[in-house]
Amino acid sequence: MSSASRLSSELHAPIRILIAKPGLDGHDRGAKVVAKALRDAGFEVIYLGLRRTPAQIVAAALQEDVDVIGLSVLSGAHIALARKVVAELQRQEAAIPVVIGGTIPEQDTGKLLELGLAGVFPTSTPLADLAERIRAIVAQEVLQ
Amino acid sequence: MATETAEFALPCGIPLERIYGPDDAGAYPFTRGIHPDMYRGKLWTMRQYSGFGSAELTNERYRFLLEQGGTGLSVALDLPTQIGYDSDHPDVEEEVGRVGVAIDTLADMERLFDGIPLDRISSSFTINGTAAIILAMYVAVAEKQGASPDQIRGTIQNDILKEYAARGTWIYPPEPSLRLIVDTIEFCLERAPRFNPISVAGAHYRDAGASAVQELAFTLADGITYVDRCVKRGLDVDEVGRQISFFFYTHTDFFEEVAKYRAGRRLWAKVMRERFGARTDRACMFRFGCVCGGSSLTAEQPLNNVVRVAYEALAAVLGGVQSMFTCAWDEALTIPGEESAELALRTQQVLAEETGVAKVVDPLGGSAFVEALTDRFEAEVVAIIDEVDELGGMVHAIETGHIQALIAERAYQEQRKLESGERVVVGVNKHRREEARNVEFYEVDEEERGRQTERVRRVRAERDAPAAARALEELRSGAQGTANLMPYLTECAKAYCTMGEMADVLRAEFGEFREPAVV
Numbered sequence: 001m002s003s004a005s006r007l008s009s010e011l012h013a014p015i016r017i018l019i020a021k022p023g024l025d026g027h028d029r030g031a032k033v034v035a036k037a038l039r040d041a042g043f044e045v046i047y048l049g050l051r052r053t054p055a056q057i058v059a060a061a062l063q064e065d066v067d068v069i070g071l072s073v074l075s076g077a078h079i080a081l082a083r084k085v086v087a088e089l090q091r092q093e094a095a096i097p098v099v100i101g102g103t104i105p106e107q108d109t110g111k112l113l114e115l116g117l118a119g120v121f122p123t124s125t126p127l128a129d130l131a132e133r134i135r136a137i138v139a140q141e142v143l144q
Numbered sequence: 145m146a147t148e149t150a151e152f153a154l155p156c157g158i159p160l161e162r163i164y165g166p167d168d169a170g171a172y173p174f175t176r177g178i179h180p181d182m183y184r185g186k187l188w189t190m191r192q193y194s195g196f197g198s199a200e201l202t203n204e205r206y207r208f209l210l211e212q213g214g215t216g217l218s219v220a221l222d223l224p225t226q227i228g229y230d231s232d233h234p235d236v237e238e239e240v241g242r243v244g245v246a247i248d249t250l251a252d253m254e255r256l257f258d259g260i261p262l263d264r265i266s267s268s269f270t271i272n273g274t275a276a277i278i279l280a281m282y283v284a285v286a287e288k289q290g291a292s293p294d295q296i297r298g299t300i301q302n303d304i305l306k307e308y309a310a311r312g313t314w315i316y317p318p319e320p321s322l323r324l325i326v327d328t329i330e331f332c333l334e335r336a337p338r339f340n341p342i343s344v345a346g347a348h349y350r351d352a353g354a355s356a357v358q359e360l361a362f363t364l365a366d367g368i369t370y371v372d373r374c375v376k377r378g379l380d381v382d383e384v385g386r387q388i389s390f391f392f393y394t395h396t397d398f399f400e401e402v403a404k405y406r407a408g409r410r411l412w413a414k415v416m417r418e419r420f421g422a423r424t425d426r427a428c429m430f431r432f433g434c435v436c437g438g439s440s441l442t443a444e445q446p447l448n449n450v451v452r453v454a455y456e457a458l459a460a461v462l463g464g465v466q467s468m469f470t471c472a473w474d475e476a477l478t479i480p481g482e483e484s485a486e487l488a489l490r491t492q493q494v495l496a497e498e499t500g501v502a503k504v505v506d507p508l509g510g511s512a513f514v515e516a517l518t519d520r521f522e523a524e525v526v527a528i529i530d531e532v533d534e535l536g537g538m539v540h541a542i543e544t545g546h547i548q549a550l551i552a553e554r555a556y557q558e559q560r561k562l563e564s565g566e567r568v569v570v571g572v573n574k575h576r577r578e579e580a581r582n583v584e585f586y587e588v589d590e591e592e593r594g595r596q597t598e599r600v601r602r603v604r605a606e607r608d609a610p611a612a613a614r615a616l617e618e619l620r621s622g623a624q625g626t627a628n629l630m631p632y633l634t635e636c637a638k639a640y641c642t643m644g645e646m647a648d649v650l651r652a653e654f655g656e657f658r659e660p661a662v663v
Contacts, residue, residue: 026313033552103477
């Protein structure tokens with residue numbers, strides 16, 4: 001396959017996203033709503049559920065060959081948990097973009113992007129924007 | 145009777161009767177309230193949920209709330225404590241002291257309640273997976289203060305079913321978890337009759353996305369499951385009925401909430417009498433607490449939350465609530481500061497002392513609208529409970545993911561309605577304004593976390609090691625049999641065994657729950 005046609009097919013295939021909740025917090029309303037919304041927007045969603053360790057998340061992402069990982073954290077522990085997932089990805093030499101949603105104060109967005117996250121979606125993010133922004137993130141990965 | 149005198153009057157002098165209309169409160173099926181004189185006799189308990197960081201910091205906040213006129217404590221525990229991990233467990237460091245206070249051993253309990261007399265102040269713990277362990281530690285700390293188990297008052301939430309379906313702090317599979325719950329109920333019946341061993345909490349179904357009807361229906365279906373298990377253990381249903389209370393969210397649609405509580409009272413009374421054959425009226429009483437706020441609060445224009453919570457609190461009181469927690473306006477964003485926590489308490493105090501709503505029993509009773517809505521609510525809830533019965537009961541409906549799927553679907557539809565503008569939330573999808581947020585965010589003190597880790601290690605090093613090991617070994621053999629585990633857990637607590645050690649013994653014997661695929 002030529003690189004152009006490979007690019008084209010990757011851009012048009014449904015985006016595969018793994019959605020998981022790292023850490024101990026059990027508030028999964030947002031994660032499930034996002035999973036349903038992205039599925040309705042044409043994504044293939046693998047929903048991993050609660051209390052997943054960074055190792056479990058990365059292993060599932062690799063096994064499922066996803067384009068992007070979506071984390072949801074509502075306990076306030078988002079920075080520490082994101083750092084652990086990014087470190088595990090680096091350890092596994094996996095270049096999968098990671099986005100995060102939840103109760104994330106504005107001042108933490110910069111810190112999360114510095115850690116290497118590709119997108120930060122606080123609780124007020126509209127579902128329609130979410131799908132578009134994740135598409136843009138994945139498209140950019142493919143182009144790289 | 146003093147409460148019948150004219151001391152209850154409007155400011156203009158018009159005297160107020162205790163209750164208006166033909167039906168009375170305080171009698172089966174309690175539609176109009178569980179007590180004949182309701183708030184004339186005793187106001188609802190104002191119980192503000194709080195806890196953060198270490199036991200010392202939380203103890204300071206409790207003393208502050210009690211000095212400000214709070215009448216009970218409500219303990220927020222951190223996630224490692226709720227899920228049975230010690231603060232020095234390598235996988236949980238970022239969660240220690242974050243959403244509540246860390247309790248690793250009896251030593252933390254001793255500091256948490258330092259200077260707070262447990263024979264006089266009641267404490268409510270939002271604890272489920274490790275509820276039996278926390279109760280054991282509470283009994284132990286009360287004894288150290290000189291209070292016997294029959295003197296302690298309070299509540300452990302101890303409602304595992306909604307954890308599987310909506311809140312997520314489960315540990316063990318349903319069957320052993322239900323055994324632990326019945327153990328705590330049996331223990332309290334015999335030893336601590338003033339302590340409520342379970343608060344069946346629909347609140348979390350609601351916050352996860354359930355409607356008010358689903359919230360009430362799933363909660364009563366859970367209640368039915370617990371009573372059923374107690375009866376199967378051989379406990380007296382009239383005794384069990386006295387020990388069960390309920391807990392809900394009050395959201396912003398005013399009459400929906402009022403009708404929900406009135407219908408809940410009537411329906412639970414019928415469940416206890418008709419389904420379980422309870423003879424005493426006391427066992428048929430639907431006593432409940434609630435939170436005002438939760439997911440009805442918004443991060444946008446957060447001061448609007450003050451107004452939402454005030455209206456919600458009014459609905460809860462007109463619905464006949466026994467105990468209330470009003471959220472602080474900044475809770476959609478962070479752990480509340482002292483000022484916002486105080487305002488939340490003042491909201492209840494103004495309602496109780498100034499508005500006059502506490503002077504008359506069930507002021508909305510007899511309204512054609514409210515009575516019709518109450519009837520309709522009851523019918524809708526009965527239909528859902530029947531459906532759950534047909535599915536084989538709540539345990540099965542949760543194990544198969546049925547309840548979770550219903551809740552997730554409604555959460556999604558609600559979000560769509562919000563984004564389409566079909567459901568209006570002021571400041572979010574209507575009357576919006578660009579704003580600069582001025583909220584102080586709660587930061588976990590890293591040093592405090594380090595101190596907590598040190599503390600649990602020190603307790604492990606300094607305790608009577610053979611005694612602790614023996615207590616854990618006895619817990620293990622108890623878990624392998626069918627004995628009530630509360631005495632074993634209390635011995636472990638007194639031997640300064642840690643939360644993680646006790647939970648791990650039970651994990652090894654009981655296994656862990658696995659989430660069904662829902663989405």
